[in-house]
Amino acid sequence: MPLVYPYGTQHTPTMITDLARRAYEFRLQVLRMVYAHQTGHLGGAFSVAEILTALYFHHLRVDPADPSWAERDRLVFSKGHACAMLYTALAHRGFFPIEWLMTFRELNSHLQGHPERQKTPGIEVPAGPLGHGVAIGAGMALAARMDKSKRRVYAILGDGEINAGVIWEGALVASKFQLDNLTAILDYNGVQQTGTTVKVMPTEPIADKWRAFGWHVIEIHGHNVAQILDALDHADEVHGKPAIIIARTTKGKGVSFMENDPYWHGSPPNEKQFDAAREELQAEVTRWQN
């Protein structure tokens, strides 16, 4: 299996299966990171696993040997709390040694509790305070247009994150300037820190909201790698407006007792929970291997 599947619209069953398996391997890695230091965010990291895997191992044009390559695609990871999964994807893509991963959130680590661009190769902007992704992405997309560059901008948002007003300021800006080189991806897992999005802050009808703001909307199953790959290609072909992929996901995906439970937004597992989670995730890896 190649490390990276070359950019293109051909998505073979082998490639899809391989990427799906990697997403579960990355979940196992994130589980170890959060368990080892008893700190970090599992739920939102697990829900975004396939999305990040599809981007970093196929769709994004980036160069781990030259993270500041001017013509790279930009990924703004706006839901910064889920960064354990981002770090895992970056390390396996070759941006930094995989050994760094187990230093997550330690003193003197390259991997801060939330993303930071000075310490971690491959990070574009800090994240954690929610809501920046769309407006920063709009600035990057305007810059790419001024440069007459084909580089594209991707912003990964949380569904709780879109409670923030600045998200919608950015949505207006991207629409006004018809930024068709910008793709937002909404990790719509339906759960935020203290409860379900329905209970905490109802945001439905989400697709209609983005359409009303002038965006092209694509709705997919966010753990289905084939759908993610197709949606990313589809969004690249939208003209005259920005696109958003609304990816229906499951918070805590892959571990039965973590799924859809707000407790697992920011709580680490104990030993028993760790063992149970590891077993379930390992079973998924094995299933995708066969």
Next chain:
Amino acid sequence: MAELIRETWGAPYSMRKAYGEALIELGKTHPNVVVLSADVSNSDHSGMFEAVYPERFFNVGIAEPALVDVAVGFANSGYVPIANTFSFLFATRALEQIRTHLCYGQQNVKLAGAYSGLSDSFDGPTHQSISDIATFRALPNMAIVVPADPIAVKKLLPKIVEWQGPVFFRLCRNEVPPIFSDVYEPEIGKGIVLREGTDVTILCCGVMVARVLQAAKRLYEQGIRVQVVELHTIKPLDKELVWHCARATEAVVTVEEHSIIGGLGGAVAEVLAESLPVPMERVGIADTFAESGPYPELMDKYGLSVAAIRDAARRAIARKRK
């Protein structure tokens, strides 16, 4: 040194027009500069840039957090964005964006803060900006530059663009007399001795520099020798010069169009209290909101009069002689 200040001050000239003209000049020499606005470009005169370089001007609407975030996107892509809105909005609405991305994320974004101090005088305290320096000074990696006259606006803007890292450029709205001659060449981070004296040093910034020079002249007639130092850069502060002045005159006064809490006075007090305490007086707005009214009278009422500066100098000297 004396030739830094014009013998006869020029006729009052609009600071915002000077800024607009400076932006146009900058556009000629710096193709990587883009100008962003939160829909006040006919107030702050950044619209003068738009008229010449429409393809490098972006109005994001009345959305200051997005203004800063869009600028971050440009900076990340190699441009030098100059974001424009009122100072109080940068220091309040957009503060989280500024802290997270400009200061922590070290993005090379310049903030042109319009209508600073009391200069939006008639619009009143909702629009006046009297605590922005205190707010920004506490943020790591932020530089703060305050031009004193239209000449300084034009001389400092290119240096701000060439400075690596975020800068808050604190601009006055109104017409003020050009005081500097053509040989005035400010460097970011370096204070400038504008007038020598032995009895007391007045450290000042912004349009208050002109008032300080007036006060120094009157005090000279009364036999008091005032050293006048312009600290156009509040951060990074020219600590060496502050120490040198404190040693030389053994009394200092700070003068600024800002709250006495946390601005230039606070910065100087921090430097001197730890290493070289000398009698010190702060001239500024006394921890209160101001009100609507004509600019010069408003400044006088809220503690920034020439007389208030003279009194502060005399108090500092008197304390020294005890």
